[in-house]
Amino acid sequence: MSKKDAKTIAAEEQEKDDPWRSGRARWNIRQFRRGRDRRWHFPGQQPDEVVRLVVRKHKIFLLRPAMPTIGLALALLLVIWASTRQPALGGVWLALEVIISLLMLAALGWFLWKDFLAWWLETYIITNKRIISSRGVFQPVRQQIEISKVNQVGIDQDSLISLLFSYGNVHLYLTGGDFIMKDVPAPRKVKDAIEGLSAEVKGSKKPEEKPLAPRDQDLTRVLEQLAKGKEVPKLQDADERYPLRHPDRVRGPRRTFGGPLHIPCDVHYASGEFTVEYIQRSRYVLYRNLALPLFFFICIPLLAIRVSQLIPATWYLVALIEVVLLLVMGLIYVNYVDDVYILTNRRIIDIQRRLIFLYEARVETEYKNIRDIKVTVSSVIERLLDIGNVYIETPGSSADIVLSTVDHPFLIQDKIYSIKGYKDRVDAISKENASKKELQTWFATVLATLEGKWLNYGTPNLQRLDYWSAVERASEFGLRVVAMGEDASYPDLPPGLVVRQNPPPGTVISQGGEIQVYLSKRL
Template structure:
């Protein structure tokens, strides 16, 4: 077989789809073509590993036995699959035996070439072992009784299939006898006995179970052993990804692992479990049946973390089989037992509804199966059944959070914890003292003038009363618009003077260093104090005077800060565990889906793709906010442009009026002996000067840019015609505090203001002056800063964890060498 033909075959194999082209070419170049007759033994378990094989044509059976000769693994190797590579990756003798079933052609890779290719192309090991597929299968209850090692061995039994919406997966063939067990479907699934759903929704029609909608983690198929999940027909509702087994492989799996047969005989009662929870107990039978079509089925082995404290939450969990414990970590990272979960227990209501971060860690103590409903899928259900929202039995905690939910945008939804205005005492003092003075003045004035009943005095009293009433209304509105807000992610101090100004200061919880309460005797008697919150920024001091119940507010801030820090530590421990497991081969972490249903795609557009539409150019002549890829550019407010161009615009208007007058009266001017041509030249020259001035001011306005990218902030002040440019930059990681300020009534009406950015860089403080919607600018910068810090922390954690894992890996190697 020519080398070009081998290369073409390798390119067509799914196994090598993710390898670089040069890697595939090198495999084809170093590989040696071998042909074997039926019944030829390729290698025996325990032999020295001389190389790996790739099956080009034919069929091979591979098996493995334990120490007493019992078969513990068997699979049929088909065209496009590899075998014999595990012993090379582990550096051991042959771990299995292999024999041809039919005449076969194979590409043999000698051990030396394979090891060189493995070092040169790290993707090769991932393509052969398929760790992502193994982790996904680990999360499926159908295979829950298998050990991690057994999963690594059987991963090649599964074939990945993708089905588009409305396409058949299993379609019945009506034979003359009317009782055929065979089905016709797409080429990918026509010979499959069982299918495990990775993602998507499938309508299954069963002889026993009737009609049902199944989604991620569930199984169905045509095999006789599948009971109520044995399908007469099955169709994709959405785009569906499946992992499928052939009949011979399923027969071996059922005989080798009887627990799978026991699970098949007792599948989960999804509707019953949903109805038994408090949250969904009042839904109608139709709504429960529809909701069941969005519920995933997930498996977590013993001692595995199901949810981690501090991680973003987006799902509701119902324990279907097994037992679990719920623990909470304090600020020092010490975990304490809070609850014990058994079959039927559920948690995650606020995460489902509000996407709240997890406030506890749940860990399986024995193998567990869970029914899981994700937020995005639940929202899809509510769009189809909006009346179901009214029948949800929400807890008071969830209802309260819904009523007071903070308006926050970003990757993690932000939820209100507490908010308060200032104590009533400063309001009373501001109203009582001036009112008392005015009242005293009116009484004294009335006695002094002695005109109590006169019309003039009545008018004076009315005007003073109106003034006092307006003042009181103003003071109350001012008091009502000052807030201290505590959310799950930050502290916000908002001071607003209606139609005058607004100022907001934000501080992330993890940046808070100290919370101090200042209280004097009078304040203690009335129950208020002055709250001072010190953040990591040099000027990051948030002071909220006249805070009611300041001790409680301080405690809430400390609790939320402790929760954030404890969650961060718990997440870091989880990452360390995962790295160690991967580096030392200690286990397989389950990888459940992020939602049951993938992003919706119209089947019509998928089948009839339209040519891409030409993107219209964006009009940016006066734009003050421009999104350019992953960066955002702001200019100053148009009012700033108007103030800059007022002079040249006024001059241009005068010049135009002069030109009109000159054109109308030029005959009379000639009669008087005026130099009309000179006047025209002068007016035109002034017009050109005014126009140049106008264009200069516009270009100067247009070239003053405030830019935020995924990793930097940039302040550019550039004069026209390349006269001068001042460019200041700072990393987002150096930003310590961001505040916005609306300085006056005009700014409030036209929605512009200043954003002050304090950094630890040499460039110091950045000020984005005269920007439109300063609160949005502040919020966008804060979101970018948080995202940057999260990426930076993830990189640092990954580096530290890699170093730790390397130490443990070396220790494990030395330990095994000593034991050997």
């Protein structure tokens, strides 16, 4: 059997075994299937691609849309039970059973069509090469993410129910973007699987081949000097001084709230985003808010000393008031500490928390949306203390951000402008450095190729050179010179010059070869 016939038979057998290729599954709504080899297969699967995991949304999300069907089923059971208790109303019970059964079948059909089918088709197929997200019935949507682009994986379980039923979001931090697998069961298992595949892909990646370089060290040094890139500026990372409490979770600010409770901030960072600076309001705000309760805290006991002589029970009331004032001052302090502004390398976030965890408000804007930044100082005292307000104006209906009563407002204004232009500066420098590197590779390749041609193809011309000059010239090409004798056929030339050479100039000769020369001789 010829090789062509064998390939034809193998292709026909594959078509018979693969409904995705043969067309038998053309009207099938399945996104994948389990083949005869007990492995998952899907349309568009590459020859060496293996499905490692198939994930859908957690089944708990089917419970709410199924409630009408479940409720009608319970109502039907209740009517059946009631008909056994009151058989005299048999006609009424029968009518109710028929009506409820029809309603239940209608609700079940609607649930299967509207919710269950959408849940079944919304899948994440994780292979050894990519992650494929697909959803939709008549207008299917498919998206794929290469495993090689995954830089980091985090999980987000932000409610007690998600912890009890073990579901959550898996956040993929990609090169140039993000992708979130929402409400998947066992998110830690999914995270470990993706991280393992990412490590496999990166481990199997071949290292980049080094470009050619000239053998001449002087040329190499000149090229390296010309290709030396500018240093890319780096912003400080304000989270370096805070411990990473939950490395598996979605990335966000490491600073916690609520004092000893260590309540995490409900802010999720995108790929490549990090905290540049935390800005606290001026201590002047704390002292101003504490002044009045502290005044009463000191004065009430002093006043109670006089009143207690007339009313002995006064001290019980004073103790109660003092405890209340201590709680008030504690809340004032916690509210002050938790009222923070976060500057990341992409956006500004204003977080305002009240009563530890009972209230939280957040306003944010990206630097690209900033129209203007202004600083105002309300009073002479604030001017002397270098305190002011920083107004960040945004276009349209976007909410403006006010950094109220902060220290060194003009420095903060300059800092925001600097961060705003950081990305443009980094992009410009990175582009310039990449161009220099590309030119270095190009010139190094050209020079190395020319060196090879000089060394392997062109015998230098040594004629009319004295012997030692000829030796020096040939050594530059890695060749040796051997004097074979003298020739008196050139009486007009001074003695000792090369008059003939073998091989002639330009002849192909390998490095380390020998050039035979004849020197002039005067009779």
